[in-house]
Amino acid sequence: MRIIIAILAIQLISFMAYSQDFEVSPVRLFFNAEPGSSQVKTIVVKNHSNSTNSFLLSVSDFALNSEGQREYAPANSHKRSISNWMTISPTFFEIAPNGEQQISVSIQPPVDEFGSRWGTINVRTAVEKMTFEADKSLAAGMTVSPRILVDVFQTSQGVGQLNAKIDQLREIESDDSTKRTFTALVTNNSDVIVQCKSYLILSNMLTGQETIYPAKTFESYPKHTLRVSFDLPANIEKGTYALAAILDYGSTSTLEGTQIVIEY
Numbered sequence: 001m002r003i004i005i006a007i008l009a010i011q012l013i014s015f016m017a018y019s020q021d022f023e024v025s026p027v028r029l030f031f032n033a034e035p036g037s038s039q040v041k042t043i044v045v046k047n048h049s050n051s052t053n054s055f056l057l058s059v060s061d062f063a064l065n066s067e068g069q070r071e072y073a074p075a076n077s078h079k080r081s082i083s084n085w086m087t088i089s090p091t092f093f094e095i096a097p098n099g100e101q102q103i104s105v106s107i108q109p110p111v112d113e114f115g116s117r118w119g120t121i122n123v124r125t126a127v128e129k130m131t132f133e134a135d136k137s138l139a140a141g142m143t144v145s146p147r148i149l150v151d152v153f154q155t156s157q158g159v160g161q162l163n164a165k166i167d168q169l170r171e172i173e174s175d176d177s178t179k180r181t182f183t184a185l186v187t188n189n190s191d192v193i194v195q196c197k198s199y200l201i202l203s204n205m206l207t208g209q210e211t212i213y214p215a216k217t218f219e220s221y222p223k224h225t226l227r228v229s230f231d232l233p234a235n236i237e238k239g240t241y242a243l244a245a246i247l248d249y250g251s252t253s254t255l256e257g258t259q260i261v262i263e264y
Helices: none
Strands: 022-025 028-031 039-047 053-064 070-074 086-089 092-095 100-107 116-128 142-155 164-172 179-188 194-204 210-212 216-220 224-233 240-248 256-263
Touching: 022 116, 022 142, 028 039, 039 092, 039 116, 053 086, 092 100, 100 142, 164 194, 164 240, 164 256, 179 194, 179 216, 179 240, 194 224, 216 224, 224 240
Parallel strands: 028 142
Antiparallel strands: 022 039, 039 100, 053 070, 053 092, 053 116, 086 100, 116 142, 164 179, 179 224, 194 210, 194 216, 194 240, 240 256
8 A cells, every 4th residue: 555645744824825735726715606506616726746645625614703813613513604505526636746636616505595604625635544554533544634724605695784883992901112002893793794994093182183094904704793903103192082993894874983082
């Protein structure tokens, strides 16, 4: 039984599409299939090594905590898991040196299932071991190496109006003497993932002079609250200021905002 050489064993973070030995593209798939219909997209795995490698694809879920950090879990662990809607073919294959493999990813939302669902496809190299080396818990003596993740999102078009808010703007302690740090909570009350842009406006309450600071862009997930942080320079002219945090989430209605008064 031959041994298939493993790729460099370094844990890859989710946005990376390229390792020293293989490449995956794209690393984000966006579907907009209507309930009861299906939609198909393709990802490509390229083997850049000088030996034949085997690859194994699997599916997992993720959720975000209040700081926006991902927490991964097995497939079908979350209410908004896309796992049961997704079909991948093939899920195990070999690629010759400098070759590539196309993988079909299809999504079929059930009838009357609107809103957003998401998950990840884990692309790994598979290492075939001699029988006496194989972990008895793994079928056919296969182990797997670190992975590249492909994010998969599905949002049908027939969803309700977008609804999000920003509140609880406050200052927090900063370790950097050159800046002041503030946080606010952004809550997505919609059933879909919302593309958000948020920024600060600082207004001198004596002169009326306003300064708009660069916006932060981020995704807000359905029924989820995210803590967003902002920085202001510490060397602003002394005075009393109104500080507003503005949220633009693509709604046709007015922007959302929250405001406090601060001293410099």
